[in-house]
Amino acid sequence: xxxxTQSASLASIAAYLKLTHECNEEQALIEAKEVMxxxxxxxxxxxxxxxxxxxxxxxxxxxxxxILKRIxxxx
Numbered sequence: 089x090x091x092x093t094q095s096a097s098l099a100s101i102a103a104y105l106k107l108t109h110e111c112n113e114e115q116a117l118i119e120a121k122e123v124m125x126x127x128x129x130x131x132x133x134x135x136x137x138x139x140x141x142x143x144x145x146x147x148x149x150x151x152x153x154x155i156l157k158r159i160x161x162x163x
Contacts, residue, residue: 095140096147098124
């Protein structure tokens, strides 16, 4: 799944936060915007190439090749 750049939208992140953190619609949207800003910042810095919700409903990040090369020797 290396071609994903953003399949978890602001609305889906807000819905996830509303469900998992038991917050209201307004608070979920505020927090989702912050999450989205952080995801975009990580992508712009080259840490990740994208994000998506996996089959279990977890928000997954796709690390960039540069990051994979840096963490691979640590394993």
